[in-house]
Structures are given as C-alpha cells and as structure tokens.
Amino acid sequence: MLSELDYSAIFLTFKLASLTTFILLIISPPLAWWLARSRVVFRPLIEALVALPLVLPPTVLGFYLLLSFSPDNFIGRLWFSVTGGSLAFSFSGLLISSVIYSLPFVVQPLQSAFVNLDKNYLEVASTLGFNSIEAFYRVVFPMIMPSYIIAGALGFAHTVGEFGVVLMIGGNIPGETQVVSIALFDHVETLQYQQAHLLSFCLLAFSMTLLVFIYGVLQKRQQRVIHA
Incomplete structure (x- = not known):
C-alpha cells in the first residue's frame, strides 16, 4: 500500500505539473508566434536557448539553476529580499525550474x-479590420487549438516525469x-520494492493514458485535414 508520504508526493507532483503547465500555456503562445514569424538575425539564438533543455543533461541545468537561486547570486538574493525565503530547496524554486x-x-x-x-x-x-492581437486570438488561436492542447499535455507529462x-x-x-x-528513487534505495512498483505503475498508467489522449487528438486533427 502507498504511504502517506507517497500520497503527499503524488499531490505535490500534480500541483507542480498543473502550475507549470498553466504558466507555460500563457507565456508560450506569444513566444512561439514570434519564433515562427520573426526574421531577426538573433532568432536562432533564442530558439537554441528555448530548446536547450532538450539536449542539456538535467543535472547540468539543475546545477546552474541552483547556483542562480543561491542567496549569493542576484536572482536568489532578490527573491530573498522580496519574500524572505530561499528560492533553492523550495517549491517556488521547483516551479521556476520546471517552467524552464x-x-x-510546449513552445x-x-x-x-x-x-x-x-x-x-x-x-x-x-x-476584416482585425489588428494583430485580434487576428491572433480570433482567427489564429482557434485554428491551432489541437496543437495547444497537445502542447499542454506534453508539458504536463514532462513535468510529472522530472527527476534530475x-x-x-x-x-x-x-x-x-x-x-x-524522488519518492520512487527513495523506495528503490531502501529496497522497498512493493511501494516502488505501485508508484511506477501509477506513472506508467498516467503516461499511457496521456499518450492515448494525445494521439487521439492528433488522429482527429488529421481526419479534419483530410475531409477539409
């Protein structure tokens, strides 16, 4: 059976994934729109920075974020002066790093x-007289809604599976x-394989369900394109 700490870890994971996805679904569309349409010379640099987490080992990214969140550095010092708490080893730090x-x-x-x-x-x-903002939200956004849903699902799933x-x-x-x-890693380290199996099965079932949902959305989108 799952312990109280396991349920706490599950709740915290979905809280983190939900908040991360919510933030990403707000900031990602304007950034993706700019990357898709901009012709400025430094666009490849911005694209590389956005895509960096895809190829950079998570521990490397985590290490530099940890240094940045330290009270000895500007970001960590600013956060401490505003909130009175540490950004490293906190849920807020997890949220910021998960968004990055x-x-x-999502993008x-x-x-x-x-x-x-x-x-x-x-x-x-x-x-029709729409300005750029009206055209985006009244014409473009409804047309890319399936991609928006898929992007949100991918961001949520990726956050749930974070480790490094x-x-x-x-x-x-x-x-x-x-x-x-992290709780799963703890169970394996302490040879609590039954709890590790249960947590692993929960993650496996969740991942499979989400993938079926994503491919279902893609299939419907393809059928609409074919019949259009």
Whole structure:
C-alpha cells in the first residue's frame, strides 16, 4: 500500500505539473508566434536557448539553476529580499525550474503549428479590420487549438516525469519538494520494492493514458485535414 508520504508526493507532483503547465500555456503562445514569424538575425539564438533543455543533461541545468537561486547570486538574493525565503530547496524554486525545463515541450508544437498555418487566413483577418492581437486570438488561436492542447499535455507529462532538475533544485524534502520521481528513487534505495512498483505503475498508467489522449487528438486533427 502507498504511504502517506507517497500520497503527499503524488499531490505535490500534480500541483507542480498543473502550475507549470498553466504558466507555460500563457507565456508560450506569444513566444512561439514570434519564433515562427520573426526574421531577426538573433532568432536562432533564442530558439537554441528555448530548446536547450532538450539536449542539456538535467543535472547540468539543475546545477546552474541552483547556483542562480543561491542567496549569493542576484536572482536568489532578490527573491530573498522580496519574500524572505530561499528560492533553492523550495517549491517556488521547483516551479521556476520546471517552467524552464518544460518550455521547449510546449513552445515547439505551437511554433510548428504557427509555421504551417495558411497565411491566407491572416490576410482575410486583415481585410476584416482585425489588428494583430485580434487576428491572433480570433482567427489564429482557434485554428491551432489541437496543437495547444497537445502542447499542454506534453508539458504536463514532462513535468510529472522530472527527476534530475528537481533533485538538484529541491533536494528531497517531504511535503515541500519530494515529488513522485524522488519518492520512487527513495523506495528503490531502501529496497522497498512493493511501494516502488505501485508508484511506477501509477506513472506508467498516467503516461499511457496521456499518450492515448494525445494521439487521439492528433488522429482527429488529421481526419479534419483530410475531409477539409
């Protein structure tokens, strides 16, 4: 049976994933739109920075974030002066690092959708008198909604499965920074294989369900394209 600490880790994991996804679904569409349409010379640099978590080992990213969150550095010192608490080894630190770590999983599907969007729709919106913001939210956004849903699901799933970054930033504080992946690691280290099996099965079932949902959305989108 799962222990009280396991349930606490599950709750904390879904709290972290939900808040991370909520933030990413707000900040990612404008960034993806800019990356899809901008022609400035430094765009490849911004794209590389966004995609960096895809190729950088999580422990490396976590290490530099941990240094940045330290009270000895500007970000950590500023956070401490405003909140009175430490950013490292806290839920707030986990949230910020999760947003950075999961950013490409939300931005890239949206960027791809914007790149493949038929520009004729934007021209029609312009002839109707829509400004750029109105065209985005009243024409573009509804058309890329399946990609938006998929991006959110990918960001949520990726946050649930985090290990290296959350271990570096949050450590292993029950009820504060101990997420499911860390609790699972604890069970394996202490040879509590039954609890490890239960947590692993929960993650496996969740991941499989989410993938079925994502591929279901993709299939419906493909069918709409075929019948259009």
